[in-house]
Amino acid sequence: MSTETTKPALQDAVLIEFILKDQNAPSLIGDLGRLAPELSIPAADIQAVQALEEPRVTVYLRGLKLNANLAAIGFSAHKNLASLAVGDIEISRLAAVKVLAGASANKAADFHYVVRTDVLSGGEDDLEQWYDQEHLAGLASVPGVVLAQRLVSLDAAPRYYACYDLTAPQILKTPEWLAVRDTAWSSRVRPTFCNTRRIPSRLLRI
Amino acid sequence: MASNQRIAPAPPATTDAGRAVEANIRQSRGEISLLYQVLLNSLPVAQGWETYLTAIRQKTSLKPSLRELVILRVAVLNRAPYEFEAHVSHAQKAGLSDAKIAAVKVSDLAAFDDLERLVLEYTDTMTRDVQVPDALFARIKEAFDPAGRVDLTATVAAYNMVSRFLEALHVH
Numbered sequence: 001m002s003t004e005t006t007k008p009a010l011q012d013a014v015l016i017e018f019i020l021k022d023q024n025a026p027s028l029i030g031d032l033g034r035l036a037p038e039l040s041i042p043a044a045d046i047q048a049v050q051a052l053e054e055p056r057v058t059v060y061l062r063g064l065k066l067n068a069n070l071a072a073i074g075f076s077a078h079k080n081l082a083s084l085a086v087g088d089i090e091i092s093r094l095a096a097v098k099v100l101a102g103a104s105a106n107k108a109a110d111f112h113y114v115v116r117t118d119v120l121s122g123g124e125d126d127l128e129q130w131y132d133q134e135h136l137a138g139l140a141s142v143p144g145v146v147l148a149q150r151l152v153s154l155d156a157a158p159r160y161y162a163c164y165d166l167t168a169p170q171i172l173k174t175p176e177w178l179a180v181r182d183t184a185w186s187s188r189v190r191p192t193f194c195n196t197r198r199i200p201s202r203l204l205r206i
Numbered sequence: 207m208a209s210n211q212r213i214a215p216a217p218p219a220t221t222d223a224g225r226a227v228e229a230n231i232r233q234s235r236g237e238i239s240l241l242y243q244v245l246l247n248s249l250p251v252a253q254g255w256e257t258y259l260t261a262i263r264q265k266t267s268l269k270p271s272l273r274e275l276v277i278l279r280v281a282v283l284n285r286a287p288y289e290f291e292a293h294v295s296h297a298q299k300a301g302l303s304d305a306k307i308a309a310v311k312v313s314d315l316a317a318f319d320d321l322e323r324l325v326l327e328y329t330d331t332m333t334r335d336v337q338v339p340d341a342l343f344a345r346i347k348e349a350f351d352p353a354g355r356v357d358l359t360a361t362v363a364a365y366n367m368v369s370r371f372l373e374a375l376h377v378h
Binding site for chain 2: 023024026027028029030031033036043050108110168202203204205206
């Protein structure tokens with residue numbers, strides 16, 4: 001919730017993800033909050049989000065090196081989160097590709113929207129260029145976008161992550177947002193998406 | 207006594223000093239709750255606690271709804287469900303809506319106005335990080351006069367004391 005506008009840092013991340021057993025679990029925030037001190041990560045480098053349309057919780061541990069001790073992270077995640085989760089707690093590494101301050105970089109983000117996708121074989125270069133030259137910067141310039149970033153998963157599918165921190169979920173429906181999505185290049189690239197998941201979420205303050 | 211309770215409630219006082227402390231607690235709190243029954247094992251701590259917490263709960267300049275918001279948030283952060291549940295009715299009386307009471311539990315920031323968000327950020331930082339950055343305190347100074355800053359800070363600190371005491375001694 002910082003209101004300072006600084007150039008955002010390109011940061012790799014380790015992702016912890018699980019399905020919540022009880023969406024109103026009273027210990028959710030307290031349990032998630034144990035991760036930072038246990039892993040010696042500044043609380044500000046942990047971003048936790050809860051999906052709006054499914055009971056999924058995703059935690060980005062930012063600023064970790066890609067050779068981070070995943071066993072220690074997994075141990076801490078299981079110790080603190082197992083009682084909240086149904087099924088496995090998944091741990092994976094995300095390598096940062098690009099990060100852009102949004103048009104509303106000085107505002108507080110309450111929402112997080114992530115598009116995870118794979119791409120049909122042969123479409124990788126066009127996808128990279130489209131994101132790099134048009135799409136990410138286009139969406140970052142939409143009012144209400146606080147931060148836009150791209151990462152790629154080193155461990156899991158879908159591989160490509162585009163993450164947007166937003167002031168409100170309605171940003172996804174504004175004419176400015178929709179206009180960026182509605183370009184010739186977008187229309188060419190989007191049909192090559194496969195295994196795609198679009199996940200609107202709210203940021204959890206932990 | 208619950209099987210996991212760590213300190214037995216003190217028996218009724220047998221000395222004048224002890225009866226005086228019990229009377230004080232009854233006068234300000236109406237009854238001697240489980241927490242105070244545990245505290246009464248140490249008369250000076252029970253007396254000091256009652257005086258301090260009565261000041262925090264009833265005599266500060268902090269708006270009651272903000273006070274209860276702080277208390278609920280500290281309970282959430284410290285995983286102290288007894289403290290949370292014990293304060294839901296106080297929060298309702300203080301004018302905190304049921305939607306906000308639910309939102310503080312799941313960290314739904316969108317439910318809160320700017321001042322409430324600032325108070326939550328200060329509560330979170332004091333509780334989680336202990337050290338409070340200058341930039342955050344500058345915003346607290348804009349929103350609260352010196353008495354208000356002391357009252358808010360003491361409320362966050364006091365209820366961290368409460369939740370740590372409750373949880374360490376299994377007062378549930």
